Amino acid sequence: MTGAQILIEALIKENVEVMFGYPGGVVLPIFDRLYDAPIKFILTRHEQAAAHAADAYARVTGKVGVCLATSGPGATNLVTGIATAYMDSVPMVAITGQVKTTLIGNDAFQEADVTGITRPITKHNYLVRNVKELACIVKEAFYIASTGRPGPVVIDLPVDVQTSECDFDYPQTCHMRSYNPTYEGHPGQIKKAAKLISQARRPIIYAGGGVIISGASQELKDLAEKINAPVTMTLLGLGGFDGTHRLSLGMLGMHGTAYANYAIMESDLIIAVGARFDDRVTGRLDAFAPHAKIIHIDIDPVSISKNVHVHVPIVGDAKNILRELNKIAKPCDSEAWIKQVFAWREKHPLTYYKNDDKLRPQFVIEKIYEVTRGEAIITTEVGQNQMWASQWYKYSKPRTFISSGGLGTMGYGFPAAIGAQLGMPGKLVFDIAGDGSIQMNIQELATAVNNRLPVKVAILNNGFLGMVRQWQELFYNKRYSKTKLVNPDFVKLAEAYGAVGMRITKKEEVVPALEKAIAIDGTVFMDFIVEPEENVFPMVPAGEAINRMIGGMA
């Protein structure tokens, strides 16, 4: 078989059903094999979108997302998408074409040092120099991408390797002496954790994306209910614990709920599960949770004690560890604490001004929640739209909130909606977008329409790069430097691509418009003309302790 054939056969063996990408000169042999391969290939209109779509496909299905691009500019266009997946621990295999092995290093046409460029933003990468290595490399790439703390793996494949021949022998298993992720938590550490829990009076569970990746939602719920501890989630943790559960405090951090931030700051025990104490969560580090002991469950040893000192580290898979912990954990005396936390929640809920006719973005998201009965998959762009989507939609199931957390990539949401829809064809998928972000990958209207994908894009159109404008308002004396946008007509634009466009300017139009959009079996762009200077509150200013919020606890 040729290298190109081997690649396709290996992808089939890895159960790849859908992949995303864009053709080019040095990947012609691969595209020739794809022509009649039993893999659905989605042609995006930009390689960045292929990477984001593969990433979201992986996030909604739990499978490895696959994208393919040509050498040089094709590969560099993938870079933002690869970095996005890396920051959010998404299993992805990105395949890039490369110039002939004899030309590598010669500044050949469309050559870029892809393994060099992607080294710091991948879990691992490969330059295939001999066709005999190819099958094994593909096996390893999928294994590495999907095990331990997942992440993207790049396979850089020179065109002459694609056309060279060798026998195809796909390895059944993969053993690497230098890579052995730990899955089982240390029993002694789990015992120590159970002891700390039994002594706690003000416990809180802080759940991150690791809960969703490991499929530990049920175990997490069991723990929370058993020990009677409130649960707060990171942006990527949303849906890992039911947002409508009585113990849910929603998201914490810079734009978290006041009660979640207050609770973690006043807690005497933090049980961190699959979260990494990111700066958007902790705020000012030396002021973070001063009374708390910390139990940290994470599969990546690097995450432990990186930012905060951890008292009981437990390295391993969250699901396994929580299951073991649940066997021995005893309820703690947290009744008074729970009362206090619920009182904070009662007194300082998320809020926005409702007593006028103005159409506010929070209202739009609340209505999307109501109309979809909380059952849609929500993707987001980055900025105010993302924060409102995290605050005003309640996620009750894992893998339903798809957002670029770590890297904060504008332009993520729309291609992510495409990837999510392909991963979950029966689900309703909404991209909650801003008028700035949506224009970073708006060309994907063609991909969505051509593939008859019924994704709905709700543009919260405030005519600004809203989050930056908000910072300029609060910290730069309202000097709105380069944040006012002059936008195209999104309705006409959608129509030009063959999608349906709608414009909504009044509160009372929102629900009927949403119902109409959902009934349409096709791509819909909804242009919600919202209050231009609405802010996301609460907000912790950069460098402040997270209980010092603007618009939080008055």
Add this chain to the structure above:
Amino acid sequence: MKHTISVLAENKFGVLARIAGLFSARGYNIASLAVSETLDQAISSMTIVVDAQDEKILEQIKKQLNKLIDVITVTDFTKKEHVDRELILVKINYSSKEKAKLENVLEKYAAKIIQHKGDTAIIEAVGEQAQVKQLLEILSQFGIKELVRTGRVAIATH
């Protein structure tokens, strides 16, 4: 404070770049680096001397190294009995007048002249960092023309 770390890694294309890249991307300092094959040609050995302000950073460096897919083991010699050596080659001014004095010094440091031509001699010396430093101070009296040195290599006692 300086720490000596030994890394065994798959002897694969780009492995040195991965390790060097990790240090530069995360802002850690490499004081010296010595790379070689081991008895097993598939494994490469690296002795890295790192400058870490505190225990926490040292821990992170070790964990980050371990996280690299190609890294097989990471050994920290900070609290482990070991011997370590550095090698220097020094080109100094040489005159027969000072020969006796020089040989006296070299003998004390188990160093030797490996070549001399005209008014130049090349000295080879091996030792712990402190010894090498002392020797260099003494040799500077003769006039050092050029100096090259390897990174530190280390091996555990047990």
